[in-house]
Amino acid sequence: MTEHQLPPLNALRAFEATARHLSVKNAANELCVTPGAVSQLIKTLEVHLGVPLFRRVNRGIFLTDVGQAYLPPVRNAFRQISDATCRVAVPEDTGILTVSATPFFASAWLVPRLKSFQDAHPDIDLQVVSSSALADFSRDGVDVAIRHGLGRYVGLSSQRVLTVEIVAVAAPALVKRLGMPETPAGLTRWPRVNDAERKAWALWFEAQGIESTGPARGPSFDDSGLLLKAVLAGQGAALLPAAVVADDLAEGRLVQLSDVSWLEDFAYYLVYPENSHDRPKVAAFREWILSEASRKAASSRKRAGRGGKGGRGPRQ
Template identity: 45%
Template sequence: MVDPLPSLSALRAFEATARHLSMTQAAHELHVTPGAVSLQIRDLEASLGVSLFERRTRQILLTAEGMDYFATLRTAFQLVREATASLTARRRGNALTLTCTAGFATHWLLPRLQRFEDTHPDIDVRISASHRMFDFERDGIDLAIRHGLGGYEGLISERLVDDELVPVCIPAIAAALGADPSPDQLAGYQLIHDVYRRDWQLWLAAAGATKVDASRGPIFSDGNGAFEAMKSGFGVALMRRSFLEKELAEGRLVAPFPLGLTSKLAYHLVYPGTALERPAVAAFRRWLLSEAKA
């Protein structure tokens, strides 16, 4: 048997009063009288069998039990507020949820997102950074960006980012390599890998390197770890040019070798066929494809 909950009105009165530490302010927020708030809290205390407030002259304070109860209820009511805001925003058609990897979000999407927000200030974009696969309908996902070969059954898949992988390092390492380095000079540096460890092997073979052990170096579970290790000067990493265009342009990072590695793998925009019926989703898709093309 499920234990019965206290009156929702009483819980709202308590949560608002505890937040303001004022029945008058709570009453103003809830559009009732202070007397009604006081009565609801007394009924709540009676049903719980504990005192939630210590009442003093012109002041109320939470008791220890009240503080514990408020800590939990504050979180619960905040979750309700967020869920309600998300639901109403989606019904108005001006909110969308995108899922992508943390690396894509950090290095490609977020540096560009302000341009979309400047032209579509009424659209609320919510980003869920995750590697796991989602059920679009069940999880409330509108669009997904996934790294792979594309071709997801029952979904539309559009190739988004497929530029070259190039070795990237900090300026100090690039200076040590010299103005026109040989790929074999990488034998003296750590090769930083993400989960696609074979990329270095393919790049070194294409570059004609014969003295570099492609299997040497640490492996990171995602691109962000490899990027941070490279940025700290730990070694050289293979990264997509488009992910680092700002750092490369400003000279904070260097691509010392001109050769890039192309791959069948790419980032794809994935969505169900009905997703574009919502204007906000259609607008964001158009913007993503335009940014990728640029």
């Protein structure tokens, strides 16, 4: 087959995405086209090759033997194109670095610390975009992302930035009015601010061996940033990540209500394509954020100087 007989690129993309997901619908969502368009592209490729690439059984699809043999070189070709593009498009450690972060992490932890990165790397201009969805690095123009999860992302590199230690906090005015609780059980009588699912407090009390306090009462928020604002406004006690409220605690805007804390299964991870690991801008940001997270965690422990840390509790 000569180069003029190569299959259409869009048909190959549809084949690779469908083979990866084993779903026409999921492939269509990834490629931003309709399932019908994906099916037509696959049919075009099968006609071009003269062989079927998928078997359709009931409502599922599976690769034929030919499809299984065809997939690795097609996937490798796309990877080589991607690697070559990165090498050509990013020749030096200058320009814009686009960082995608969850809204709460961006506002409560990342943005207040960015000046130190800019001081260390004045030739790199950061562009921070907030999103809770996993970035599509091939289409969104995102260089690195910070996501809350277990750190397992297929085809992506990830490094743990922050382990999510959960602490009970409240505004000083509320503590002054109600008095500091002597035990975690004392918080059962406090007004409380809740997460969207209204489960965090029940799990926290359960981790301390405290009997059920009944249905969760008080306001709830589906955004941790809004929840933090409600706590700062004195609307109630809340459970929030220790790392992102460390400055508020140190500067007296919040008070930690109990020495007891517990760790979520989830953590914040720095995520980026595997082929971006050695890109100068990505390496610079990775080194900075991991160093900053480590430094802040050590500083927070030193400032707190408090023992009584509880065991690992259930995940929020």
